[in-house]
Amino acid sequence: MPDATSEQTPEPTHESLPELADVAPEAWSGVHRGVLREGEWIRLVDSKGRKHNFELVAGKRFFSNRGHLEHDDLIGREEGFTIRSSMGGEYLVFRPLLSEFVVSMPRGAAVIYPKDSAQIVAMADIFPGAVVVEAGVGSGALTCSLLRAVGPYGTVHSFERREEFADVARQNVTQFFGGAHPSWSLQLGDLAEALPASGIRADRVILDMLAPWECVDAAADALTAGGILLAYVATTTQLSRFVETVRVHGGFTEPQPWESLVRDWHVEGLAVRPGHKMIGHTAFLVTARRMAPGEKPPRKTRRPAPGAYGVDYTGPRPADLPEASVEEHLDA
Ligand SMILES: C[S@@+](CC[C@H](N)C(=O)[O-])C[C@H]1O[C@@H](n2cnc3c(N)ncnc32)[C@H](O)[C@@H]1O
Numbered sequence: 001m002p003d004a005t006s007e008q009t010p011e012p013t014h015e016s017l018p019e020l021a022d023v024a025p026e027a028w029s030g031v032h033r034g035v036l037r038e039g040e041w042i043r044l045v046d047s048k049g050r051k052h053n054f055e056l057v058a059g060k061r062f063f064s065n066r067g068h069l070e071h072d073d074l075i076g077r078e079e080g081f082t083i084r085s086s087m088g089g090e091y092l093v094f095r096p097l098l099s100e101f102v103v104s105m106p107r108g109a110a111v112i113y114p115k116d117s118a119q120i121v122a123m124a125d126i127f128p129g130a131v132v133v134e135a136g137v138g139s140g141a142l143t144c145s146l147l148r149a150v151g152p153y154g155t156v157h158s159f160e161r162r163e164e165f166a167d168v169a170r171q172n173v174t175q176f177f178g179g180a181h182p183s184w185s186l187q188l189g190d191l192a193e194a195l196p197a198s199g200i201r202a203d204r205v206i207l208d209m210l211a212p213w214e215c216v217d218a219a220a221d222a223l224t225a226g227g228i229l230l231a232y233v234a235t236t237t238q239l240s241r242f243v244e245t246v247r248v249h250g251g252f253t254e255p256q257p258w259e260s261l262v263r264d265w266h267v268e269g270l271a272v273r274p275g276h277k278m279i280g281h282t283a284f285l286v287t288a289r290r291m292a293p294g295e296k297p298p299r300k301t302r303r304p305a306p307g308a309y310g311v312d313y314t315g316p317r318p319a320d321l322p323e324a325s326v327e328e329h330l331d332a
Contacts, residue, residue: 010201010224012203013155013200013201026177026178027178027179027181028151028177028181028183030101030144030176032095035075036056036075036079037076038056038057038058038071038075040095041095041096041101041175042074042093043094043095044062044069044093045091046064046066046089046090046091047089047090052091053104056071057071058075064089066086066087067086067088067089069085069086079093080094081093098114098145101176102114102144102172105139105141105172105176107168108164108167108169109139109162109165110139111138111141111142112142112232113141113279115262115282116232116282118145120145120206120285121145121146123230124228124230124287125228126149126150128149128151128152128153129151129153130203131150131200131201131204132155132202132204132205133157133159133202133205134156134158135160135207135208135209135215136159136160136161136191137158137160138208139168139169140158140168140170140171142206143156144176147173147177147183147184151183152182152183155184156183157198157200158186159188159190159191159194159195160187160189161188161189166188170186191207191218192218193218195215195219196218201223201224202222202223202227203224203227203228204227204228204229205222206232207229207231207232208231210238212238213242213246216246220249220290225291225292225293226289226290227289228287229288230285230286231285232283232284232285234282238284239284240315241316243257243286245316248316251290251291251295251296252289252297253297256286257285259285260285261278261280261281262279263278264278
């Protein structure tokens with residue numbers, strides 16, 4: 001049994017937490033209640049489902065192919081109403097939800113869609129008070145979901161190596177939360193170098209980048225025992241390389257890869273059937289848990305599939321492959 005005191009990893013690192021009483025409740029959630037106010041973003045949806053997002057400015061007009069609307073006719077009303085434009089177009093008026101905001105906000109890099117952000121929050125077990133490291137920040141879509149999930153006692157440390165993307169993310173996150181988020185830090189740099197240099201100890205590390213395997217060592221060193229590493233990768237080759245790199249590292253549990261597919265349904269009287277369109281492949285997700293210092297996951301007892309690590313396989317090779325099976329595959 002290891003000595004509990006000497007083997008313990010340091011506690012996750014929180015930035016100095018703000019006094020809760022000094023921060024408006026909307027700053028943590030991005031959700032505003034009550035009547036629509038100048039400076040807020042709203043979303044109009046027309047009868048064909050076309051969406052228009054804009055900031056309310058007193059005295060300004062919104063123009064569309066169905067005439068115009070005065071912003072002043074929207075300011076001061078409770079969201080959830082229908083309004084007619086000067087040429088008779090009907091518009092539904094609500095504040096945008098986070099899931100609506102992220103698919104319509106300006107983009108630097110490709111964003112993680114709500115179906116995957118939801119999976120990440122659930123399966124990486126993002127909890128109130130968690131210290132989460134994320135890279136790259138891209139356009140800041142996932143950042144918004146992470147910030148909501150960690151709440152006032154948590155911290156999200158985002159890293160991004162391209163300044164122009166960091167600028168887009170900062171703008172988007174600030175717009176959604178209505179100001180600089182009190183629990184967020186955004187740092188420029190490559191995670192593989194910037195995370196070790198930061199000294200951050202994290203409960204969770206989320207990687208959304210082209211080559212997440214290059215950041216496995218940095219993530220492993222930053223993660224607390226029992227912490228979760230999650231990667232979001234678009235292709236099978238990335239998935240394979242990431243999973244094998246995590247196995248070769250040896251300080252994680254067996255990686256668990258999966259994907260999610262979401263299908264709408266059409267429900268109208270007796271016509272109840274799946275929709276014609278669905279959100280199929282977006283990306284693969286993989287999680288693995290950090291073992292305690294010096295601890296190894298159990299050896300795999302099942303032999304790899306024939307040919308899995310044969311002559312055509314050139315990626316990282318797990319050290320604990322049963323000897324016979326390696327030779328067998330190399331000979332195959
Ligand atoms: C697909 S985007 C991330 C999108 C983001 N998750 C979102 O939901 O908006 C990938 C980003 O990772 C950044 N990146 C790639 N490798 C990186 C690394 N090693 N360290 C930091 N950022 C990295 C890229 O510059 C890019 O902005």
